[in-house]
Structure formats: structure tokens, C-alpha cells
Amino acid sequence: MATIDSKIPEGPIAEKWTNYKAHQKLVNPANKRKLDIIVVGTGLAGASAASTLAEMGFNILNFCIQDSPRRAHSIAAQGGINAAKNYQNDGDSVYRLFYDTVKGGDYRAREANVYRLAEVSNNIIDQCVAQGVPFAREYGGLLANRSFGGAQVSRTFYAKGQTGQQLLLGAYSSLNRQIKAGKVKSYNRYELHDIVMVDGRARGIIAKNLVTGEFERFAAHAVVLATGGYGNTYFLSTNAMGCNCSAAIAAYRKGAYFANPSYVQIHPTCIPVHGDKQSKLTLMSESLRNDGRIWVPKKIEDAKKLQKGEIKGSDIPEEDRDYYLERRYPAFGNLVPRDVASRAAKERCDKGFGVNNTGLAVFLDFSEAINRLGIDVVRQRYGNLFDMYEEISDVNPGEFAREINGVKYYNPMMIFPAIHYTMGGLWVDYELQTSVKGLFAIGECNFSDHGANRLGASALMQGLADGYFVLPYTIQNYLSDQITVPRFDPNSKEFIDAQKKCEAEQDALMKIKGKRSVDSIHKDLGHIMWEYVGMGRTKESLETALTKLKELRKEFETNLFIPGKEEGMNVELDKAFRLKDFIMMGELIARDALSRNESCGGHFREEYQTEEGEAKRDDENYFYVGCWNYQGDDNKEPELLKEPLKYEAIKVQTRNYKS
Amino acid sequence: MATDNIMKVNLKVWRQAGPKEKGGFVTYENVETTPDTSFLETLDILNESLIEKGEEPIVFDHDCRDGICGMCSLYINGHPHGPATGATTCQLYMRRFKNGETITVEPWRSAAFPVLKDLMVNRNAFDQIQQAGGYVSFNCGGAQDANAIPISKVDADEAMDSATCIGCGACVAACKNGSAMLFVSAKVSQFALLPQGRVEAAKRVKAMVAKMDELGFGNCTNTRACEAECPKRISISNIARMNREFLCAKLKD
Amino acid sequence: MSNSCLSSIGKKLIMSISGLFLVLFLLFHMSMNLVAVFSGEAYNAVCEFLGANWYALVGTMVLALGFIVHIVFAFILSLQNRKARGTERYAYQEKPAAVEWASQNMLVLGCIVFVGLILHLSQFWYKMQFAEIAGITNQYGVADGAAWMQYYFSQLPVVICYLVWFVAIWFHLSHGFWSALQTIGWNNKVWMDRWKCISNIFATVVMLGFAAVVIAAYIKSLC
Secondary structure, eight states: OOOOOOOOOSSOGGGHHHHHHHHSOOOOHHHHTTOEEEEEOOSHHHHHHHHHHHHHTOEEEEEESSSSGGGSGGGGOOSOEEOOOOTTOSSOOHHHHHHHHHHHTTTOSOHHHHHHHHHHHHHHHHHHHHHTOOOOBOTTSSBOOBOOTTOSSOOEEOSTTOHHHHHHHHHHHHHHHHHHTTSEEEEESEEEEEEEEETTEEEEEEEEETTTOOEEEEEOSEEEEOOOOOGGGGSSSSSOTTOOOHHHHHHHHTTOOEEOTTOEEEEEEEOOOOOTTOOOOOBOOGGGGGTOEEEEESSHHHHHHHHHTSSOGGGSOGGGEEOHHHHHOTTTGGGSOHHHHHHHHHHHHHTTOOOSTTSOOEEEEOHHHHHHHOHHHHHHHHHHHHHHHHHHHSOOTTSEEEEETTEEEEOOEEEEEEEEEEOOEEOOOTTSBOSSBTEEEOGGGBOSSSTTSOOTTOHHHHHHIIIIIIHHHHHHHHHGGGTTSOOOOTTSHHHHHHHHHHHHHHHHHHHHOOSBOHHHHHHHHHHHHHHHSSSSBOHHHHHHHHHHHHHHHHHHHHHBOOOSOSSSOOHHHHHHHHHHHHHHHHHHHHHHHHHOOSOBTTBOBTTSBOTTSOBOOOHHHHOEEEEEEOOSSTTSOOEEEEEEOOOSSSOOOOOOOOO | OOOOOOEEEEEEEEEOSSTTSOOEEEEEEEEEEOTTSBHHHHHHHHHHHHHHTTOOOOOOOOOOSSSOSOOOOOEETTEETOSSTTOOGGGOBGGGSOTTOEEEEEOOOOTTSOEEETTEEOOHHHHHHHHHHOSOOOOTTOOOOTTSSOOOHHHHHHHHHHHTOOOOOHHHHHOTTOOOHHHHHHHHHHHHHSHHHHTTHHHHHHHHHHHHHHTTOOOOOOOOHHHHHOTTOOOTHHHHHHHHHHHHHHHTO | OGGGGTSHHHHHHHHHHHHHHHHHHHHHHHHHHHHHHHOHHHHHHHHHHTSSSHHHHHHHHHHHHHHHHHHHHHHHHHHHHHHHHOSSOOSSOOOOTTSOHHHHOHHHHHHHHHHHHHHHIIIIITTTHHHHHHTOOOSSOTTOHHHHHHHHTTSHHHHHHHHHHHHHHHHHHHHHHHHHHHHHTOOOHHHHHHHHHHHHHHHHHHHHHHHHHHHHHHHHHHO
8 A cells, every 4th residue: 555645844834834845855946947847737736836847947837727827717706815914903813714624624634734825825915916916995095805704804916806807817917927038938728638747747738729639749848727517517506617637537547545525515605596597506606695594484384375475575574584594503604614504505405494395495684684784785795796786696685675673674585505526636745746756736736725614715725825925936846857858759658649539539439329419428427426416415325326337437438429520620529538437437526435434524424413413423433534545456345544643733623612 | 576487588609620620600580588587698598508409518717706807808789798898708697688689799809819719819819928028027025125116096996906807808999990008008007006017017018019019919990899899998098108208119129 | 009099999999089089079069150140240259360370281181181090990890890700690680779879880971970070171160271272262351251141041942951960960969978088098987977978968069059140150151
């Protein structure tokens, strides 16, 4: 069994990163010019890494599947980005941000990584402001902050409801500067298909030009994956339609461990599914929970009537409403972390209290806030979200509905949890290097910082920390002994063979000539995943999932139909490649969930809960990172390796949001 | 409330096999959808039925479906991003249309945005304009404390309004002159309003306008169609600001 | 400065400056015409003053240059814009409500204005200033503007032509005026609506002024 070395530096937690930087190996400027790095992905992590490495002098080849680097899905993040600036003088510190993140992650993150993340969080804000990111400001001209779930301080910096967009455009502008300077070569509408290994190290990639349909070979001294998460395994998610896990799976097939795949974040405030023709779920900002109250009816009869459409939410008076989050978690109320809020919604709906025709929705109600603050104030805060909700569901949440016993009721929103983010990902050491030499993973693509659950406004922080401030240092420790290695020839045997393999795979997919479209099989996959590997998992459900996934893989391999030709642009063919890897990913998630006989964060095993229905961790047996090691064949069961977690700074406790 | 009413629409869609091929309209009749289904989901439904028949699906750009990535395009019934204002195509729902209506769907039309396939166009020109100067020249690591330069809330908010641009190209698609002035001016404005961007404002505006001209975009005639169709409601006051910045920069030469 | 003329904004600036110059001329021309409503003699004195002397001729040349530049650049820009639009046109187009009709039809309006201008020049300028330079004799004197006015504006078809012409100029002005200021950069969110309002008022006042003279002359002929 392979041993896992996470390469955490010696010393007290607060000095580890400083020590690392002081002693790591660097590459001198003249040598940097001789080294090429491939960065796949242009989200916050990818764009920031590509631009920073280029600024340092490395030659970068940067790839994205969209038509422009600016469209990566980081752009959709709404809320904000955390940093331990303590500008509000409310007692924030690097340690506190570190502690909140570890606690929020249900004590399943690697301490040293999280501390480093909290440490560089402040540099990120400086960097972004210098780039011209228009963060919200106070009248005095200084930066404004807001509070977010899972924290007792205001440390979230934001740019309206479009923080992700503004941060990404900042990174994109730095990237553009380097493209103009000739240090970054940008390849848009290119998709990674394989990682090329030379003498046991990652030395290049095979990427498909999605416009011409041709496979092309690219060589470099190191490969960085910044390709995001695998949420679309569930078909319906808040991820963009193009988000996929194929690059991560390609790395996995080359021997990179896949860590904690079962940690999947389900966001509590999404617009419920309305029918089987839906392709995408829409997220409503977490900030709505600041003033919105979540409820279902107390009486099952009322719920039944709601499901049949006989009554509306506003017909149910105050005393018959069950504000279940406030009831169960008096201290945090509607602002409990995402995993807790999502599970509570599921629990109510499972008991039959769902409030729409599918029985899979709860109310998010602003009546109390409107009565307290007036509609104008409420609209000022959430007007754009109300409009968005109305456009999608034809209900205006700010509209007066009726008065019962002197209390005014307004139309509530309906919400339901949906897949949003994946904490698991490629295993990386402290240097963000995967278990494959020369292959690095950053951002959501790796597993490192969020443990079993991510707090709001931390994803942006991690992507930018990795790209701007961590990888550009740590990658040099790897590259320092590569300076004498000449550039690789993309026409060498390894590259040609890899390309031939991709072409053969493509031929095989085209030749299936079955009956079913990619999406129809993907929907089946999503159904299996949501049903059996979703918010509540059991040993039985996971075993069922594994059986069904095997059948689905067979269905894919024998009954897939791809219209059109191999040559030129073929969107269905590209989707088929991705689906193949999603099925593989589904199996990994289910396998990991089955192996983890405890509940923690985004992974909830129904067998392991307290009497009150809270997640029950098992620190004695599962205090480790589960790393899955590919065995050379898709049909062989992967091997589970364990990286034990060592907590030196923080005492591991039960998470408590009740008091 | 959510309804399960089935509605049927006819989709008159531009089909074009490749950049050099000749395209034309194909009408798909009686596509079944519901008022609660988004327009792009209706295209998904149509595509699914095309694949079932063994035909190639309609190619169109789309990604986040949250109205923010700027990937979706489509000129629907005479409007970029369709008849809804302040919204992208992915935020357009079928209840905007009548049962039985024929909906015309075309790609963006502009010399600078050539069609790649069906409804998908190449908007690489926008990236090239940004590369010409849409940035602040400094290297990561050299920044001072974020609160070291106070910026008035008014300026920060206005810069934010300009920065809201999603780079979708609707302004160019809407403009009878194929002008990219709204897009370029939004970026120029964002930086011109902030002290960080002020330092190289003159150099930036000249470089970006020169690139815009070089790429064959048209000249602005202040029709305001861009502003009216912009899904993010970017104002043409940005264009006035860019004109001002540009002329001042040139006068200093 | 010179190379800015080659850029899109430079060309637009030329349109803007020449346009504003023509706007000023219109204002001046209208004020001069108004004199005729009150006194033909006074009007003729102005005509006399603006006869074939050097300053009037220089003024005319500059004015002509302004027109030519404005027209030439209008065509250059329009041709470029056509090219930028690409070869394929939209099959289905709908004008957004916020877009003024005039703004999308400036070239057409300009052409109508130009045709009207030819008519106007042939009726007045050719028979007055030009006749004076060339020494041509006409039925009325070269400086008897009041008589020429009375002669032409007694004819209903001419009056109708002029009124149509004024309407075209009104549309052209109502967009052109604020548009010129926008191009120079003298605009922002607050001034946008103000300039548009001022444009409309200005265009209306100027064109009513012109129309008043024509209508007054026609009514006089009826009495």
C-alpha cells in the first residue's frame, strides 16, 4: 500500500507557511524563461495562477472550454469573499478565520492548509483592490463588509451580488496583460482529454479543439489543473452546463488520488425542480436567509392541500406554520450552515410536509421582514433576487397576499436544496501537487481546504489563494530541478500514442450507435445519484447506487447514440466524453460514501445520526482523508488509501449551532 | 404559481453547418414546452427530439444559465436575448410567448462575430480588445493594503455599474452599425473611475479604441439600441466618458 | 490630434463639430429670417450686408466646407457601419421602445435635408449672392430678399416642400444636437435627459422660427 506524504512543514501552525517559503527552492529569472507550464481552466484559480506564473517569467499555455477565459463558472458566485482583515474591529483574526473554516468543515480539513488559506486571505483583498475590483465601500471611502453563515464576525468583502464575476474579471484582466505580453498563450474552446506522462511525470496534455474537432498535443514541464468540481454528476445542479470532471478523472486514471469524493455540498436555497425537462437549477443567494424565514405547515393536512394546489402558502396563518430551523437551532436560526439547513429541509419533506406539487419544496417567507421594515427596505436589499424569482416562477415574493387575524401575509418563495459545490477533489499535498509528479491541482478541483463542508464566501478565497499566492511559490520547489530538462517534443512517441488513444476512444463512442441521447442517460445518472447518493445516504442506498451505476455504464457503452460526425464541431460527442467520466465519478462518490461509516458535513449517513437527527461523526475511525487510487482499469475497484488527519492547533469537537 | 400547462411553439431557427457554409432558416413546428420552462430548456427539448430522429442538434452557446457568464447569445424575435429587458437569453421563460407563436431565432449578426455553427458565433474580438489594455499593469504581490487608498462610494458604485458588463455582445448585435462602443466604454469607464486605473487611463483608452477599430467594429451613432438591449443595463454615459477620455488623451499627444 | 481623425471617435468628432457649426448657422439664419416677418426693408439691409463682399464670401466658403465635411464623413461612416454589420441581415427586427426613430435614420434624414438644400440654394442663394458675383440679372434685385421670399412663398407647393423640409431638419436636429455633445464627451447620466430635452426645445424653436417666415409670407399673399 502506497504511503501518503502530505509534506506539511515542521513548526507551529502559524509559522509553517513562513518557514516553507523561507526554505523552499526557487527558480531564477533566467531559468523561468526556459520552463513551460500548462494551466487548464480559467476560473479564479486557473486565471490567477496562469497570470501570476507568467508575471514571474514562466511560459504559460492556458486552456478553457468556453469561448473566453472570462466565462469560467467562478463568475456565478454571488455573495462574497472572506478575509481576516478585521477592518470592522469585531475581533477577527487569521486564527479565527482558520478556526471557523475548520469547524465549518466539520473537522475534516487539513489544518496546515486551512491556516495558510486564512493567512493569505488578506493579500487577496489587497491584490484585487489593486487590480481595480470595485468592492463595495462605505461613505468614508473604505471597504465595506457583510456577515455570512457560520461566522460571528463581518469579514466578507463583496461587489454587489456579483463578487465572483468581479474577482474573475480582475484575474482575467491580469491574464490579458500577460497574453498581450506574450507570456501566456490562450487556447479557448479547447478541452483536456488526456494527460501525457513521460518517465512517470506529467509532461503535457492532449486537448481537443472543440471548433475543428481535432486533437492537439501540448508539452510542458508541469501541468496544473484548475478545472473545478464534479457537481454536474447529479445532472441537475447550480453548476454551469459545461462544468465537468473529465480533467480530474483523466488525472485519476493516471494515478492521481481522488480524495473525499463523497463530500458534496447541497445548497439550501435553490429554486425547486419544476419538471423532468429541466436542465439547470437556479441558486438564490444565501443572503436571503438574513431576513427570510423558512417554514412548512405544522399540520399534515395543510401540506396535502398545498401539494394538491388547493391552498396557497399565504392562506396558512402564523400559528399553523412550523419555522423548523428556528425551532431546532435557536442560536443560529435560519442562518445555520448550508449542510444543516439542507438536511432539515429534506427531513421535513421526507415526513410529507413539502409544499409544492412534487412535495419537494419549503417556504422562504418575507412577511415578517416586510411587516417590520416595510416593502421598500426589503426590496432595496433583495429586489433583484425577487425579480429573478418572479421571472422564473411567476410569483412575486414581495406581493401582498392576504390578511388573517390582523396579520399581513405576503407570497412566500419556494426553495429546495440542490447540488452546489464539491469539497472533494484530487488529492494534493501541502504544495498542491497531486500524487502524480508534475501534476498540480488548484481551486475546487482539489480537496484541500474545506473538509466535509464549505462555508459561504470561502470558495472564492480558496481559488484565489491557490492561484495568486500558493501555487506560484510551491510549484517552484518542483521546477527547481527541472531547469536542465529541455523542452519536450509534442511529436514524441508518448504524445502520439496518447493522441491515438483519444482518437480510438472517440471512434468507440461514435460506433456505439445505440438509441439514447447523452442527456437522457445523464438524467438517469442524476436520478440515481440524487435518489441514492444524495442528501441522506444509507448502506443499502449506496449499494443499490453502485449496482445501478454499473448497469448505467453498460447502457452507456451499448446504447448511446451520437448524431453527426467525428470531424468538426460535435457538441453531443463532447458531452458523451464528459458523461463517461461523470458515471465513473458517480461510482467514486458512492464508493467513498459507503466506506465512510459516519456522518460529517456534506456526507450524511442516515444510520449515523443523533436522536435529534444531527450528524454523528466518528473521529476514532474516520479521522482521515479518504484517497482513492485507480487500479489501471475502469472495471477494477479502486484502492482506498488513508491520510490520517493530525490536529495540533484545534481541539476536535462536536459542531454545535444550537446554543 | 407553477403550472403544467402544455404550450406549443414553432421555432424558426437559423441553421448553418460551418463558418463558410451557407445557412438558412428551418422551422420546427409544435415544439411542446410549458410556460415555466426556460427558452434554452425549450431548445434542449427540441434538440432531444432531433437526436431521437437521428438529426444533429442545434448548436448554441450557453453555460451558467444564471445570467452572468455572458455565454448565451441568440437574437430572438428581433431582440438580442429576446423580448425581456434586463435579462439574458438563459433568463427568458416561455411565458413571455404566446401558445402557437412562431419564434424566430438568429445568431448575433456582425462582421466581427462570424458564425461558427448554427447559432454559435465567435466573439474572440472582445478578448482581443481587453488584451489591448483592459487591465491595471502591476504584478501580483506588489499591492499595498486594500484600505490605503480611500475611494468615494459614489465612484466605487459607478465603477461597479460599468464593471457589471458580462461581455455577451448584445450591444454589438443590437447596433445597426455593429459598434462595440458600449462594451469597450464599460471597461474603460470602470478603470477611469478608480484611482488604480487612472494612472494609465490615457494609454488604455487609446489602445482599446485602436484595437476596436482594427477589428472592424462599426462607429457609434448614439442610437441607444445597445443600452436598451443590454441585459445588464449598462448606460451610454460610459460611451460619453470614453469619448472624453479618448479625446483628452489624444489632445495630450 | 491628427491621427485621432482616423479613429472611429475622431471621425465622429468631426461629424460632431461640423454638425454643431451647422446648428449655429441655422440659429443665425433663423434669427435673420425672423427680421423679414416684421420688416422687409430691414431684411433686405441684412441681405445687402451679406452680399458678395469678402467677409460674406469667406463665411459662405466656410459654411460650404462645413456642409461638405459633414456629408462626406456621414457617408464614410455609414459605409463603414454597413460593412461592420456583416453580410447577413436579421430576418426579424424590432426597434426597442427607447430608441428614437430619428437616431436610426440620420442618413436618410440627411439626404432629405440635402435635397431641400439644393432647392433652397437654387431659389435664393443662386439668385442673390451667386447672381451678384456672376453679374446675372434677375426679375428681383440680388439684395431684395424680401421680394424673393414673397415670390416663392406665395406658391403653395413651395410652401409645402419647405414645411416637409423643416420637419426633416427637426428630426435631424433633435437627435443630432445631443448626439454631438455625447460624441464630444459632454454628457453623463444626469445630463442625458437634460440634453435631450434641450435638443427638442432647440430644434422646435429654430424650426418654428423658419416656418413662421414661410407661413407669414404665404398668409400675406392670400390677403
